[in-house]
Amino acid sequence: MSVAIDDDLWSAVGDPTRRRMLDLLLTDGAGTATTLSQHLPVTRQAVAKHLGVLDRVGLVRVTPSGRERLYEVDEAQFARAVAQLSSVGAAWDARLNRIKRIAEAIQRSQDG
Amino acid sequence: MEYASIEREIHVEATPEVVYEVISTPEHLQEWWPDEAELEPVPGATGVITFGDRSSPDANVVPLTVLEADPPRRFSFRWAYDQGDVATSTNSFLVTFDLVPAGAGTLLMLKETGFREQGWEAAVLEEHYRDHVTGWDFFLPRLVTYVDRLVSTP
Numbered sequence: 001m002s003v004a005i006d007d008d009l010w011s012a013v014g015d016p017t018r019r020r021m022l023d024l025l026l027t028d029g030a031g032t033a034t035t036l037s038q039h040l041p042v043t044r045q046a047v048a049k050h051l052g053v054l055d056r057v058g059l060v061r062v063t064p065s066g067r068e069r070l071y072e073v074d075e076a077q078f079a080r081a082v083a084q085l086s087s088v089g090a091a092w093d094a095r096l097n098r099i100k101r102i103a104e105a106i107q108r109s110q111d112g
Numbered sequence: 113m114e115y116a117s118i119e120r121e122i123h124v125e126a127t128p129e130v131v132y133e134v135i136s137t138p139e140h141l142q143e144w145w146p147d148e149a150e151l152e153p154v155p156g157a158t159g160v161i162t163f164g165d166r167s168s169p170d171a172n173v174v175p176l177t178v179l180e181a182d183p184p185r186r187f188s189f190r191w192a193y194d195q196g197d198v199a200t201s202t203n204s205f206l207v208t209f210d211l212v213p214a215g216a217g218t219l220l221m222l223k224e225t226g227f228r229e230q231g232w233e234a235a236v237l238e239e240h241y242r243d244h245v246t247g248w249d250f251f252l253p254r255l256v257t258y259v260d261r262l263v264s265t266p
Contacts, residue, residue: 092222096122098144099220103134107126 009081012057017042018050025060025073032068121221128184128211131218135209136187146174153181158199161191175199179206186210 013019017040024039025031033051037044051071054060058077062069124131134140136153141161148166151159157178164171176191177199188208190199197203210221 092118092120092224095144096120096220096222099131099134100122100124102140102143103124103126103131103218106130106134110130 009057009059009077012053012059013081015050015053017046018054021047021050021054022059022073022078025071026078030070030072032065032070034068036071118224119222121219123214123217124220125217127216128213128218131211131220132184132187135220136181136183151176151178153178153187155179155181177204180208184211 013022020040021031021036024036028035033044033048036051037047040047042050051060051062051069055062055071058074059081060071061074062071064070126134134144138149138151138159141149141151146161146163148162149159151157151161155178159176159178160173161176162171162173166173173195174192175195175197176189178187178189180186180188186209188206190204190206193199193204206223206225208223208225210223212219212221
């Protein structure tokens, strides 16, 4: 609960289409609205709109490529998103370790 | 609504009775999780856990409803629904602790399910990351260090 979550970042990845786009970009290294739309059940225009959302939260970087724009995943920002998730798991790891420490201290005092 | 879960287990050198006390009673709960806990560890009881100083406006007061209280085997509760609501499978996280005797100690198993959006998105992202980037190898040692540091903090 004490972990700060970046709401914009989460809502950006909250859409299944955008998650698949990130997946495709990670697999292929880079892509354009056209190449991504070939793998997705949505129009090129819709893909371009989703890319705009990902761009605004820094999850992708864009470079001009001829008449198209080439998108890549920004690994630092992506890692940040992943780290926020990991913190959910780490929070429970930390809690369980505290439970262990408290219970073992009680047990030792009872045995002693 | 999509769901995901976190599962963990840890061996504790204490009897299931002792571990059950630690996970279910307010005095112990507030040693390992919130700053304050007010609840009765009986099925159906509702309570709150508070993060931060309760007298401060920044305090985060989170409702909690006990589902199962079966000492020393299982303790489960729903939490993180909106204050004033009744906990359901669609508005809260379900935390289940199972305790299994193991030697002189206890195997404590935790499962947290029913993630609402952000938890689930995160879980999906994690899968992607694991599949496509070697980054997990990078993160895991850092997490262990982080947890060790938390644990070693008096």
